[in-house]
Amino acid sequence: MNVFLETYGCQMNISDSEVIRSVLSNAGYTLVPVIDQAQVVLINTCAIRENAHRKIYGRLDTLRPLRKKMQQEKGHFVVGLLGCMAQNLKETILKHPVVNMVVGPDNYRALPELIAKVSETDTNKNLQVIDADLSEYETYQGIDPNRFDGVNAWVVIMRGCDNFCTFCVVPYTRGRERSRALDDILGEVHALVLQGFQQVTLLGQNVNSYQANGISFADLILEVANVPGIERVRFTSPHPKDFPEPLLEAIAIHPNICKHIHLPLQSGSDRILELMNRTYTKNEFIQLTQKIRQIIPNISITTDIIVGFPTETEADQQETIDLIKTVEFDSAYIFKYSERKGTIASKKYPDDVPPEVKTRRIVALFDLQHEISLNKNQAKIGSTINVMVEGETDKRPGFQMGKSDGNMTVIFPSTPHLPGELIPLEIKNATTATLLGQTLTIPVLTQT
Numbered sequence: 001m002n003v004f005l006e007t008y009g010c011q012m013n014i015s016d017s018e019v020i021r022s023v024l025s026n027a028g029y030t031l032v033p034v035i036d037q038a039q040v041v042l043i044n045t046c047a048i049r050e051n052a053h054r055k056i057y058g059r060l061d062t063l064r065p066l067r068k069k070m071q072q073e074k075g076h077f078v079v080g081l082l083g084c085m086a087q088n089l090k091e092t093i094l095k096h097p098v099v100n101m102v103v104g105p106d107n108y109r110a111l112p113e114l115i116a117k118v119s120e121t122d123t124n125k126n127l128q129v130i131d132a133d134l135s136e137y138e139t140y141q142g143i144d145p146n147r148f149d150g151v152n153a154w155v156v157i158m159r160g161c162d163n164f165c166t167f168c169v170v171p172y173t174r175g176r177e178r179s180r181a182l183d184d185i186l187g188e189v190h191a192l193v194l195q196g197f198q199q200v201t202l203l204g205q206n207v208n209s210y211q212a213n214g215i216s217f218a219d220l221i222l223e224v225a226n227v228p229g230i231e232r233v234r235f236t237s238p239h240p241k242d243f244p245e246p247l248l249e250a251i252a253i254h255p256n257i258c259k260h261i262h263l264p265l266q267s268g269s270d271r272i273l274e275l276m277n278r279t280y281t282k283n284e285f286i287q288l289t290q291k292i293r294q295i296i297p298n299i300s301i302t303t304d305i306i307v308g309f310p311t312e313t314e315a316d317q318q319e320t321i322d323l324i325k326t327v328e329f330d331s332a333y334i335f336k337y338s339e340r341k342g343t344i345a346s347k348k349y350p351d352d353v354p355p356e357v358k359t360r361r362i363v364a365l366f367d368l369q370h371e372i373s374l375n376k377n378q379a380k381i382g383s384t385i386n387v388m389v390e391g392e393t394d395k396r397p398g399f400q401m402g403k404s405d406g407n408m409t410v411i412f413p414s415t416p417h418l419p420g421e422l423i424p425l426e427i428k429n430a431t432t433a434t435l436l437g438q439t440l441t442i443p444v445l446t447q448t
């Protein structure tokens with residue numbers, strides 16, 4: 001049978017889709033690039049914000065004519081909802097007239113049997129299947145993710161989260177933390193080198209709480225960075241509570257570990273941080289950034305911020321503004337609070353910040369961060385940085401793009417260099433999000 005797989009949401013979902021492709025092709029299913037060729041449509045979904053839910057409901061509605069046509073022609077058509085929204089909504093989403101299979105993130109090994117079961121009996125959408133039990137152990141060990149070609153391979157090192165930030169649905173959709181064994185991860189990284197990948201990004205919901213048989217995240221990242229052929233190692237997403245000195249020292253000393261830390265702040269107000277159950281204060285966060293910059297002077301620090309968490313006042317917003325000015329992040333992803341079903345915040349705190357206030361606050365933070373990012377980027381003009389080539393840019397013919405060590409996008413006039421090559425570039429210009437580089441004829445002397 002032909003399967004069309006569509007993926008929404010975060011990098012963990014994209015990585016899960018690599019596992020799903022592998023599970024299905026090993027079982028004899030064919031992955032097709034066009035939906036009209038498929039007897040099975042799988043939608044791997046995200047539940048992190050309300051508009052992610054709305055997008056999926058809209059997508060399901062567009063499948064109504066296709067389901068009707070396929071049922072008339074073939075007698076069956078499987079539409080499977082996978083991922084966090086499937087885990088979060090379970091039976092509720094089965095009420096949608098096109099969905100006949102719901103499978104949560106820990107149940108993808110069962111997909112071949114579930115699809116076969118539904119498609120054999122689904123003549124009038126009379127069989128519906130749910131498999132959404134969370135597992136304490138599933139890490140998809142032994143499954144070789146079916147990746148698309150590229151420079152970077154995402155390597156899942158742990159799944160789940162035990163932190164229960166009150167706004168976040170992840171602990172309910174992805175279950176408890178569990179880490180993959182070191183040998184299993186290293187085996188995958190060695191294989192990735194043979195497949196031609198130059199960079200790996202270690203991935204997990206709470207990556208720096210990795211713990212497996214006494215191996216810490218600091219131990220793991222050094223082991224991965226020492227794999228011959230791996231030029232760069234990145235990681236995402238960490239929690240500010242788990243940055244012991246050995247981890248910072250590992251990042252500082254190993255040339256292959258990129259000097260970039262994504263450090264989600266969420267709010268600069270102690271009162272809101274406590275309501276969010278983030279387990280640190282604003283001063284502890286500031287001190288951590290100072291320690292990071294002291295141990296790794298050329299580090300790039302980026303963040304996530306939520307505006308409009310329940311009860312957030314203008315004074316709370318001002319504290320976030322003050323913290324952004326103090327820390328001067330290299331860049332920030334800023335979101336409006338969106339209540340998620342089943343979270344502690346949804347049960348305890350009414351979503352009481354009006355939409356127009358959230359909009360005003362997010363615009364204020366965007367404007368501030370843009371100014372900081374622009375200043376930081378312009379300060380790089382005249383310096384020389386190492387860039388890993390990723391390929392031609394779609395937006396600017398005749399130019400290639402790549403990433404700096406600090407994860408900045410750099411564009412530069414096209415060169416003969418191939419994706420995956422590290423090249424020194426002199427920075428000639430900068431915007432809030434992009435650096436403009438030019439090739440050198442001399443070897444690299446400085447690093448950013």
Ligand code: SF4
Nearest residue numbers: 161163164165168170
């Ligand atoms: S650390 Fe908090 S925000 Fe991140 S996945 Fe866990 S609960 Fe969600």
